[in-house]
Amino acid sequence: MTTRRNFITKTILGSAAVAMNSSVMGMPASSYRRIIGANDRINVAIAGLGRRLGAFYEPIAIKEANVNLLYLCDVMESQRTQALKNFSEHIDYKPKLENDIRKVIQDPKVDALINATPDHWHAPGSIMALHAGKNVYVEKPCSHNMNENELLVQAAKKYNKVVQMGNQQRSSEHTIEIIKEIHNGIIGTPYKAVAFYTNARGEVPIQKSAPVPQGLDWELWQGPAPRRDYTEETWNYNWHWYGWEYGTAEAGNNGTHELDVARWALNVDFPLHVEVEAGKRHFVNDGWEMYDTMDTTFRFSGDKIIKWDGKSRNGYDIYGGDGRGTIIYGSEGSVFVNRKKYILYDRSGKIIKSSKLESSEGGTALGGGGDMTTTHMINFFDAIRGKAKLTAPIEDASISMAMVHYSNIAFRIGKGFAIDDKTGSMFDRDAMKLWSRNYAPGWEPKL
Numbered sequence: 001m002t003t004r005r006n007f008i009t010k011t012i013l014g015s016a017a018v019a020m021n022s023s024v025m026g027m028p029a030s031s032y033r034r035i036i037g038a039n040d041r042i043n044v045a046i047a048g049l050g051r052r053l054g055a056f057y058e059p060i061a062i063k064e065a066n067v068n069l070l071y072l073c074d075v076m077e078s079q080r081t082q083a084l085k086n087f088s089e090h091i092d093y094k095p096k097l098e099n100d101i102r103k104v105i106q107d108p109k110v111d112a113l114i115n116a117t118p119d120h121w122h123a124p125g126s127i128m129a130l131h132a133g134k135n136v137y138v139e140k141p142c143s144h145n146m147n148e149n150e151l152l153v154q155a156a157k158k159y160n161k162v163v164q165m166g167n168q169q170r171s172s173e174h175t176i177e178i179i180k181e182i183h184n185g186i187i188g189t190p191y192k193a194v195a196f197y198t199n200a201r202g203e204v205p206i207q208k209s210a211p212v213p214q215g216l217d218w219e220l221w222q223g224p225a226p227r228r229d230y231t232e233e234t235w236n237y238n239w240h241w242y243g244w245e246y247g248t249a250e251a252g253n254n255g256t257h258e259l260d261v262a263r264w265a266l267n268v269d270f271p272l273h274v275e276v277e278a279g280k281r282h283f284v285n286d287g288w289e290m291y292d293t294m295d296t297t298f299r300f301s302g303d304k305i306i307k308w309d310g311k312s313r314n315g316y317d318i319y320g321g322d323g324r325g326t327i328i329y330g331s332e333g334s335v336f337v338n339r340k341k342y343i344l345y346d347r348s349g350k351i352i353k354s355s356k357l358e359s360s361e362g363g364t365a366l367g368g369g370g371d372m373t374t375t376h377m378i379n380f381f382d383a384i385r386g387k388a389k390l391t392a393p394i395e396d397a398s399i400s401m402a403m404v405h406y407s408n409i410a411f412r413i414g415k416g417f418a419i420d421d422k423t424g425s426m427f428d429r430d431a432m433k434l435w436s437r438n439y440a441p442g443w444e445p446k447l
Contacts, residue, residue, distance in 0.1 A: 070107070071107070075216060101121075113135070120225050122138050123143040175261065188333065250291075270419055278411045296310075
């Protein structure tokens, strides 16, 4: 059994080998200009210190990463102080605490932003950072809507910076291995993938007017979103389910990961058509305002299909995959893969091969981190230095993100629609009305 430490070390050494075989002098000028130095220390800021905080301890602290944590930024005072306390167990220096992400971005010493804010801040905050000359690691979902999705890709190109989305399974050793074998024909012609997520989330409180919690900058928390009075239970996590101003529902919250693996395995880009059956099936009178159950079908050229089976509040796992994963069907066999493992089957259903390494980062638990996130972030740091290629460059990750938006839009307008598989545009007037969103005045993301 390969240990996590050995796995990370092998990945780091692999990145170094790539660097030796592809010197800076052999790179195009556009790549050379964005490199800060192959061995330079990278100054990093983290914005958003909630449930994903624990995922950043190791990739920031390990010596091989060679980074300096310059800022811990959050609009809630208690999260800033708790993050500083938590990081003190991993690093021997004190980063600065800051409330306002805009001040962090404007500091010329910051080389890279880790954007772990709520969904409605992901693209606007990342575009601000790119405009200020920062590289960006943005947690999924990388955008709140299709317009932001396109703007983020355009900004990365315009400012010539490294942008990686937090779809960390792209850096998973066992997933990379089996996807490569699928592409090489191990299951014949892959024609269908089922991406699933199963959880037993409970009842959500109904929103009630309440004073702004002590220490919370509610104005800045809302940021790009239209202004409204505070309601209790909103800021910490339940914003995911309280309407479309802040969140992207479960498809954006978790489906991004599994849909990305499905698309990767089938080697497809934009779909031709999307169809959705979804609704709120549980605790029908509680405060949850989104669907909690969704079945989406995407059809692609080449007669390929991806299905998204998302069950937020029914824990019956019909797939037996620790609550999440992807099944890929081919003409000569099938593959089950999730964050922990893969299993290869022949056409009769007999197990042919399975992975020996089980990742430490699996299941449906909130936040956390593990070997995949650490490796994914090291890949991001090495790409900034010009020592590695990104495993999830934003121009590709944004296509997986578009699939989330198509699902949500189809649910919201109550019908499926056709898509231009070359550009990602939607052939439906009602759908196109949701291409963007309403912003607070002066907060519209701009290149």
